[in-house]
Amino acid sequence: xxxxxxxxxxxxxxxxxxxxxxxxxxxxxxxxxxxxxxxxxxxxxxxxxxxxxxxxxxxxxxxxxxxxxxxxxxxxxxxxxxxxxxxxxxxxxxxxxxxxxxxxxxxxxxxxxxxxxxxxxxxxxxxxxxxxxxxxxxxxxxxxxxxxxxxxxxxxxxxxxxxxxxxxxxxxxxxxxxxxxxxxxxxxxxxxxxxxxxxxxxxxxxxxxxxxxxxxxxxxxxxxxxxxxxxxxxxxxxxxxxxxxxxxxxxxxxxxxxxxxxxxxxxxxxxxxxxxxxxxxxxxxxxxxxxxxxxxxxxxxxxxxxxxxxxxxxxxxxxxxxxxxxxxxxxxxxxxxxxxxxxxxxxxxxxxxxxxxxxxxxxxxxxxxxxxxxxxxxxxxxxxxxxxxxxxxxxxxxxxxxxxxxxxxxxxxxxxxxxxxxxxxxxxxxxxxxxxx
Ligand SMILES: *Cc1c(COP(=O)(O)O)cnc(C)c1O
Numbered sequence: 167x168x169x170x171x172x173x174x175x176x177x178x179x180x181x182x183x184x185x186x187x188x189x190x191x192x193x194x195x196x197x198x199x200x201x202x203x204x205x206x207x208x209x210x211x212x213x214x215x216x217x218x219x220x221x222x223x224x225x226x227x228x229x230x231x232x233x234x235x236x237x238x239x240x241x242x243x244x245x246x247x248x249x250x251x252x253x254x255x256x257x258x259x260x261x262x263x264x265x266x267x268x269x270x271x272x273x274x275x276x277x278x279x280x281x282x283x284x285x286x287x288x289x290x291x292x293x294x295x296x297x298x299x300x301x302x303x304x305x306x307x308x309x310x311x312x313x314x315x316x317x318x319x320x321x322x323x324x325x326x327x328x329x330x331x332x333x334x335x336x337x338x339x340x341x342x343x344x345x346x347x348x349x350x351x352x353x354x355x356x357x358x359x360x361x362x363x364x365x366x367x368x369x370x371x372x373x374x375x376x377x378x379x380x381x382x383x384x385x386x387x388x389x390x391x392x393x394x395x396x397x398x399x400x401x402x403x404x405x406x407x408x409x410x411x412x413x414x415x416x417x418x419x420x421x422x423x424x425x426x427x428x429x430x431x432x433x434x435x436x437x438x439x440x441x442x443x444x445x446x447x448x449x450x451x452x453x454x455x456x457x458x459x460x461x462x463x464x465x466x467x468x469x470x471x472x473x474x475x476x477x478x479x480x481x482x483x484x485x486x487x488x489x490x491x492x493x494x495x496x497x498x499x500x501x502x503x504x505x506x507x508x509x510x511x512x513x514x515x516x517x518x519x520x521x522x523x524x525x526x527x528x529x530x531x532x533x534x535x536x537x538x539x540x541x542x543x544x545x546x547x548x549x550x551x552x553x554x555x556x557x558x559x560x561x562x563x564x565x566x567x568x569x570x571x572x573x574x575x576x577x578x579x580x581x582x583x584x585x586x587x588x589x590x591x592x593x594x595x596x597x598x599x600x601x602x603x
Contacts, residue, residue: 169197169210172209173194173197176195176197177195193555193559196562200228201216201229202227202228202229203227203228203582203584203587204228204582204587205587206220206228206567212565213565214565215565215566215579215587215590215591215594216228216567216579217579217591217595218567218569218577219452219456219579219580220567221451222389222426222451222452225424225452225456225501225580226504226580226581226582227581227582228580230457232500232503232504233454233497233501233504234457235500236496236497236499236500237493237497240492241493244492246488246491246492248489249489250485254490254495256495256499257273257275257490257492260273260498260499260502261462263499263502264462264464267430267440267502268431268439268440268441268447269439269442270440270441270447270464270466271466271467273462273463273464274462274463274465274482275460275461275462275489275490276463276489277486277489277491277494278450278459278461279313279314279418279448279451279461280313280314280315281316281486282420282449282461282462283313283318283382283448284314284319284484285448285463285484286418286446286463286465287305287318287380288483289463289465290305290379290414290445291379291380292473293414294379296473296475301377302376302377302379303379304338304374304377305321305339305378305382306322306339306340306342306370306371306380306381306382307323307324307342307381307383308324308341308342308343308344308345309324309343310324310325310344310388310390310391311324311325311341311344311382311383311384311391312325312328312384312391313382313420317332317335317336320336321338321339324341325391340370342363342370343363343366343367344391344396345360345364345396346388346391346394346396347360347394347395347396347536348545356396360396360399361400361403363400364399364403364404364407367403367404367407368403371408371411371413372411375411375412375413378411380413380414380415380416380445381413381414381416382416383401383404383415384419384421384422385401385417385418385419385427385432385443386398386401386422386432386435386538387421387426387432387541389421392543392571392573392576393536393541393543393571393576395536395541398435401435401436401443402437404443405442405443408445415445415446416444416445416446417431417433417440417444417448419431419448419449420450420451420461422541423447423451424449424451424452424501425505425510425514425581426452426540426541427539427541428514428515429511429539445466445469446464447465448461448462448463449464450462453498453501454497454498454501455497455500455501455504457497458493458494458497459494460491460495460497460498510581514539514540515539517540517583517588518539518540518542520585520588521537521542521577521588521592522535522537522542524588524592525542525544525577525592528599530596530600531547532544532546532575533545533547540581541576541577542576542577543575543577544574544575545574546570546573547573548573548602550602550603553572553573553602554570554572556601557575557599557601559602560597560599561594561598563598564594566591566598568595575599577595579591
C-alpha cells in the first residue's frame with residue numbers, strides 16, 4: 167500500500183486525537199512503519215528523531231530488546247485474565263516493586279493516565295465518606311495543571327483549550343497560584359516565589375478545608391502548561407499544609423515518574439520517599455517503557471484500611487476490563503529491570519548536561535534554558551501566532567518529531583540518545599525554530 171492511500175484511508179477511518187481533522191488538508195499525517203532507538207521511520211524509510219518520546223511515554227527507545235522479549239515471553243504464558251477474583255504473578259511482582267520504590271502500596275490498576283486521576287479522586291472522596299466526613303467532596307489543583315481529559319480529570323485540569331467547551335459537564339474545582347518559576351517577579355528567586363505560592367495555598371486551605379477532599383498536583387514540572395518547572399520546596403510546604411488541615415495530597419507523576427526529572431520519582435526531590443509527600447501517587451506513561459497502556463494508583467495503609475469492611479459499598483467501587491493486564495505488567499517489570507541493570511539516572515545526568523549546553527549556545531531569540539533531568543525547555547520570542555504548528559511541520563522536514571506548546575520548545579527524549587542523536591536533535595531543532603519565527 168503506498169503512502170498516499172494509507173493517509174487517505176486514515177483520514178476517512180480514524181478520528182485522530184488532539185487534532186482538528188480539517189487541518190490535515192494542509193498538514194499531512196505521517197505514516198510510521200517502524201521504530202529503532204530514539205528514531206521513528208515512515209513508510210518510505212525517512213527517519214524522525216522522537217524528541218517527545220511519543221507523547222512522553224517512551225523511556226528506553228523503540229524496539230527495545232529487553233521489553234520486547236518480556237512481552238513475548240508473557241504472551242506464551244497468559245495474555246489476560248480478569249483481576250476481580252483472580253490474580254497472577256506479573257501483577258503481584260509489579261505491585262511489590264512499586265511499593266518498595268514509593269513507600270505507598272495497595273496498587274489499583276487501570277489502562278491510562280486519566281483513569282488513574284479518576285481513581286485517585288474517587289478514592290479520596292470515598293475515604294472521607296467512609297470515615298464519617300461526607301462533606302469533604304471538593305478538589306483543588308494548580309493553575310495551568312493537566313491531569314487528563316475524562317470528565318473527572320478535566321475538572322481538575324486547567325488548560326482552557328481542553329476545558330472551556332466542556333465546562334457545563336464538569337465538577338467545580340478551585341485552582342491555586344502556580345509556582346511556575348517563569349511567573350516569579352524580577353529579582354525574586356525560584357524558591358521565594360514557590361514559598362509565596364505555598365502561602366496562598368495555605369490561605370485557601372485554611373478557609374475551605376472542611377469541604378476539601380484532596381489537592382492534586384504535578385510534582386516539579388507542569389508538563390502541558392509548557393514544561394513549567396518549579397522549586398521542590400513547594401511540595402514540602404504543600405505536604406505540611408495538607409497534613410495540618412486534613413486534605414489528601416495526590417501526586418500526579420504520570421508524566422514525571424520513572425526518572426524523567428532526574429530522580430526515580432519527582433516527589434523525592436522534596437527529600438525522602440514519595441510517601442513522605444503524597445497520600446496517593448498516579449503513574450502511567452513511562453511505566454511500560456512506552457509499550458502498552460497501563461496506569462496505577464498507590465496509596466497509604468491508612469486509606470486502604472478505611473475501605474476494608476464487611477459491607478460491599480464501603481469497598482472501592484471502580485473497575486476497568488483490562489485492569490492489571492499481564493502483558494502490560496510484564497512490560498512494566500522489564501522497564502524496572504532496565505533501571506536496575508545500569509545507572510540510568512546517572513547516565514541521564516550526563517546526557518542532560520550535553521542537551522543543556524547545546525541549547526544554551528543557540529543564537530536564537532529565546533529566553534533562558536530550563537531543565538529538570540531529561541526535560542529541557544526554552545521560550546521562543548516570535549510574533550508568529552502559529553509558531554507551534556509551523557515549528558512542528560518544519561521539524562518534520564528536518565527529520566525530527568518536535569511538538570512545541572505555544573512558544574515553548576521542549577525536548578523530552580527517550581533516555582537512549584546517542585552522541586549522534588544529540589547532534590541531530592540540536593541542529594534540527596535550531597533549523598526548525600529559525601524557519602518558523
Ligand atoms: C498525560 C497525562 C495525564 C493523562 O494521561 P492519559 O494516559 O493521556 O489519559 C494525566 N496527567 C499528566 C500529568 C499527564 O501528563
